[in-house]
Amino acid sequence: MEEHKLTPTLDGSFTIFSERFQAGFHSHFGALSESQKVYIEYGLNFLSNSGQKDIRLFEIGFGSGLNACLSIQFALSHNLQMDYRSIEQYVLRQEQIDQLYELEQFHFPYYKRLFNEKKVELTKYIQFQLIHADWLHYLIHWNPNLIYYDAFAHSSQSEMWDIKQIEKCYSSLTHQGILVSFCSKGQFKRDLKTLGFTVESLPGPRGKREVTRAIKT
Ligand SMILES: C[S@@+](CC[C@H](N)C(=O)[O-])C[C@H]1O[C@@H](n2cnc3c(N)ncnc32)[C@H](O)[C@@H]1O
Structure with a gap:
């Protein structure tokens, strides 16, 4: 059986469904809208508006590369x-990636280069690296x-939300560094606070009441 299935979402963009984890990569209400709101608006745009023009971004779960594509586009348009470094244990096959990006309503000329494990210099100012590894055993x-x-x-994957995993993020982040996630579970937010983050619950995209932004203070 094919491990990953291409699936439409309600905003017209596409996502992938993982048979292994019985979970979609994004909200079925809209992959693009979720990514834009949680990661670009609450993460990247927020950090850049605070005056930070040198972004060092780590992503847990590269998946379809949607967050990466949108972030790179944002970085290009905002100078x-x-x-950007992203970790993924189950990298998609080339045909699936091509199918997905042919269907997407946005055009992203660099996508093929992101699925290659070598570090890529997309421009003089933008670098990307896909780390093919298991987050649970990665520092x-x-x-x-x-x-x-x-x-x-x-x-679908409770082990990824264990406080030990979140702690690795806290330790590596710079002072005032930001972690954003679609997850708004009470235990996740309590763990973030225990580790020393200041936690905000922000209005989510369609179909999700809240999402989380945590700042290392
Ligand atoms: C919610 S999806 C990520 C969506 C992605 N950010 C995007 O923009 O398409 C979660 C991803 O985590 C990956 N994953 C699952 N277990 C993992 C592990 N132990 N280490 C690294 N990646 C893992 C899955 O294969 C999947 O691609």
Whole structure:
């Protein structure tokens, strides 16, 4: 059986359904709208509006690369310097990636280069690296100022939300560094506070009441 299935979502964009985890990569209400709101608006745009023009971004769960594509487009249009590193254990096959990006309503000329494990210099100011590894056994030897915590939901993969995993994010983030996630579970927010984050619950995209932004203070 095919492990990943291409699936339309209600805003007209596409996502992938994982048979292994019985979970979609994004909300079925809208992959693009979710990514735009949670990661771009509450994460990248918020950080850049605070005056930070040098973005060091780490993502947990590269998936279809949608967050990465939107972030790179944002960095290009806002003249940001960006080093984007993303971890993924189950990298999609080339045909699936091509199918997905042919259907998407937005055009992203760099997408093929992102699925290659080597570090890529997309422009003089924008670098990207896909780390093909298991997050559960990975340590971040780096200091990002922004983290996208985009693992599958707790109901599909509870081990990804263990406080040990979140702690790795807290330790590596710079002072005032930001973690954003679609997850608004009470235990997740309590763990973030226990670790020392200041936690905000923000209005979610369609179909989701709240999402989370945590700042290392
Ligand atoms: C919610 S999806 C990520 C969506 C993605 N950010 C995007 O823009 O398409 C979660 C991703 O985590 C990956 N994943 C699951 N377990 C993992 C692990 N132990 N280490 C790294 N990645 C993992 C899945 O394969 C899936 O691609």
